[in-house]
Amino acid sequence: MAKTVKLLSENFGKIRPDSLEDYLNAGGFEALKKAFTMKPLDIIEEVKKSKLMGRGGAGYPTGSKWEQLYRIEKFPKYIVCNADEGEPGTFKDKLILNYDPMKLIEGMIIAGYVFNSNHGYIYIRGEYPDSQNIMQTAADVLEKTGYLGENILGSDFSFHLHVRTGAGAYVCGENSTLLNSLEGKAGRPRKKPPHLAEVGLFELPTLVNNVESLANIPYIVLNGGDKYASFGTEASGGTKLVCLSGNVVNRGVYEVRFGTTLREIIYELGGGVPNGRKLKLVQIGGSSGPCFDETLLDTPLCYDATWKNGITVGSGALLVVDDSNCVVDFVKCITEFFVHESCGKCTLCREGNKQLLKIINKFTEGTASEKDFDAIRRISDAMTNGAFCGLGETASRALTTCLEYFKDEFEEHINGKCRAGVCSFEKGGE
Amino acid sequence: MMEKIRAQEVYGIINKHNKSKEQILSILLEIQEASGRNYVPEECAQIVAQELGLSLSKVYDVLTFYAMFSLKPRGKYILEICKSAPCHVNGSKNVRDMFEKELGISIGETTEDNMFTLQYSSCFGACDIAPAVKIGGKVYGNLNEQKVKEIVDLYRKEGQ
Numbered sequence: 001m002a003k004t005v006k007l008l009s010e011n012f013g014k015i016r017p018d019s020l021e022d023y024l025n026a027g028g029f030e031a032l033k034k035a036f037t038m039k040p041l042d043i044i045e046e047v048k049k050s051k052l053m054g055r056g057g058a059g060y061p062t063g064s065k066w067e068q069l070y071r072i073e074k075f076p077k078y079i080v081c082n083a084d085e086g087e088p089g090t091f092k093d094k095l096i097l098n099y100d101p102m103k104l105i106e107g108m109i110i111a112g113y114v115f116n117s118n119h120g121y122i123y124i125r126g127e128y129p130d131s132q133n134i135m136q137t138a139a140d141v142l143e144k145t146g147y148l149g150e151n152i153l154g155s156d157f158s159f160h161l162h163v164r165t166g167a168g169a170y171v172c173g174e175n176s177t178l179l180n181s182l183e184g185k186a187g188r189p190r191k192k193p194p195h196l197a198e199v200g201l202f203e204l205p206t207l208v209n210n211v212e213s214l215a216n217i218p219y220i221v222l223n224g225g226d227k228y229a230s231f232g233t234e235a236s237g238g239t240k241l242v243c244l245s246g247n248v249v250n251r252g253v254y255e256v257r258f259g260t261t262l263r264e265i266i267y268e269l270g271g272g273v274p275n276g277r278k279l280k281l282v283q284i285g286g287s288s289g290p291c292f293d294e295t296l297l298d299t300p301l302c303y304d305a306t307w308k309n310g311i312t313v314g315s316g317a318l319l320v321v322d323d324s325n326c327v328v329d330f331v332k333c334i335t336e337f338f339v340h341e342s343c344g345k346c347t348l349c350r351e352g353n354k355q356l357l358k359i360i361n362k363f364t365e366g367t368a369s370e371k372d373f374d375a376i377r378r379i380s381d382a383m384t385n386g387a388f389c390g391l392g393e394t395a396s397r398a399l400t401t402c403l404e405y406f407k408d409e410f411e412e413h414i415n416g417k418c419r420a421g422v423c424s425f426e427k428g429g430e
Numbered sequence: 431m432m433e434k435i436r437a438q439e440v441y442g443i444i445n446k447h448n449k450s451k452e453q454i455l456s457i458l459l460e461i462q463e464a465s466g467r468n469y470v471p472e473e474c475a476q477i478v479a480q481e482l483g484l485s486l487s488k489v490y491d492v493l494t495f496y497a498m499f500s501l502k503p504r505g506k507y508i509l510e511i512c513k514s515a516p517c518h519v520n521g522s523k524n525v526r527d528m529f530e531k532e533l534g535i536s537i538g539e540t541t542e543d544n545m546f547t548l549q550y551s552s553c554f555g556a557c558d559i560a561p562a563v564k565i566g567g568k569v570y571g572n573l574n575e576q577k578v579k580e581i582v583d584l585y586r587k588e589g590q
């Protein structure tokens with residue numbers, strides 16, 4: 001039986017988010033006190049040992065990211081927390097922001113100490129106004145009690161936290177875009193290189209980490225990287241907050257050890273598919289993530305095992321789709337999302353998504369032909385290889401992976417048949 | 431035309447954020463909320479440009495880029511139906527139909543009494559209670575015909 005663990009989620013619902021007393025009673029700020037007795041490089045070493053991989057979706061080793069920024073000898077440096085959580089089906093960072101904001105702040109202060117950075121920014125999406133208020137309240141409490149601001153805990157280290165809002169743009173979850181938005185600009189991505197570690201916020205060296213990544217730092221500092229790593233697998237240290245959504249009985253966020261299989265998560269924790277329906281497909285990592293069928297359900301949640309099977313851990317979103325849904329209609333929904341969210345900066349993403357949607361509409365309207373498969377391949381290849389940022393690179397992934405697993409259903413649509421009875425074939429078909 | 435918001439209020443919001451360019455999103459969102467009609471009037475955008483030392487086109491670059499801003503007056507309450515994949519597979523289309531029927535408007539429109547605007551939204555992280563709708567900072571989930579009716583009634587009363 002798959003089990004959840006309470007390593008990161010330990011305080012959820014147990015402490016009041018605005019109560020320093022509650023947080024201290026739960027062991028809060030012990031990690032910060034310990035960090036102040038350690039050398040920055042030793043802290044980075046623990047983060048490396050922890051095998052913590054970036055929890056926003058890219059899965060880049062956090063320790064390596066920290067080491068790169070540490071070696072850059074330009075100051076000031078900035079700490080930025082990416083709380084844009086816009087990937088559909090992802091709602092885990094919200095729990096950290098709402099239920100344990102001080103842990104995230106503690107992680108950010110530790111990062112600030114490591115890089116001798118005095119300013120941290122937390123960019124919270126505009127759709128989470130409650131989370132913004134909770135974070136701001138927590139920050140105010142900590143400022144008043146000496147955990148934020150000048151000379152933290154009587155040390156000579158100072159750290160100021162700024163809570164900032166987004167205003168509804170998925171692309172701002174991309175780190176360079178997020179920094180532009182933080183600077184008060186429209187959310188368009190930057191050319192990389194230079195990397196954000198060198199030229200980041202206000203063109204200064206910057207660390208950008210996801211909420212879940214930073215919130216894991218206090219545990220790693222307090223208990224050691226090895227201890228954290230021991231919760232996971234050889235390649236993926238620790239635990240992951242997974243978000244179960246879609247056609248599944250127990251939707252919600254679960255903290256699991258890396259190595260738990262997708263089947264265990266969906267069937268044992270999630271209770272499987274409701275209403276006697278059958279599982280048709282799973283999309284992992286949000287709308288930019290790949291889709292697959294039940295043949296991959298025994299894949300363990302783990303960065304290398306998922307990559308081996310052509311999928312990804314991504315943000316930890318698991319969207320379960322049952323057989324009452326039409327796969328073409330499903331990718332239409334995803335592609336409409338990307339048409340809306342493309343920032344328009346690069347042609348491949350702006351036009352590519354529009355053209356893909358046109359072709360998908362041909363399938364749902366009953367006017368598609370075999371030639372359209374080639375067009376999809378050409379457009380998606382161009383986008384994947386040539387788009388300016390991660391949004392355009394991954395926007396067609398749901399479509400191409402659905403074609404891999406469910407091409408027969410697309411072919412049925414050419415012949416005017418939708419087995420789920422969802423598509424109307426307004427312009428042709430039967 | 432300025433509906434309810436006064437220039438004084440706009441200056442107040444800008445000053446609260448120390449006339450900081452980097453806080454333009456907060457400034458514009460607060461102006462929009464204070465407008466009473468959920469939009470940023472041109473006169474306000476001009477004041478923002480002037481006070482922050484930005485060109486008006488830069489302010490509009492921001493205003494037209496982010497989905498949360500509107501240049502046109504909207505209803506007192508914005509009903510945002512999530513149309514992202516997790517809500518889609520839980521029947522968000524039916525929810526749209528229910529709201530359209532209950533309000534007598536189509537998606538994208540505002541009711542005649544300027545009380546409600548019905549629009550789509552990208553995922554706002556309520557996937558565990560999909561299909562969901564967001565009204566201001568509040569989120570309602572697991573929607574069905576009964577709940578949709580109750581929500582509309584609730585806001586109709588509150589908005590009177």
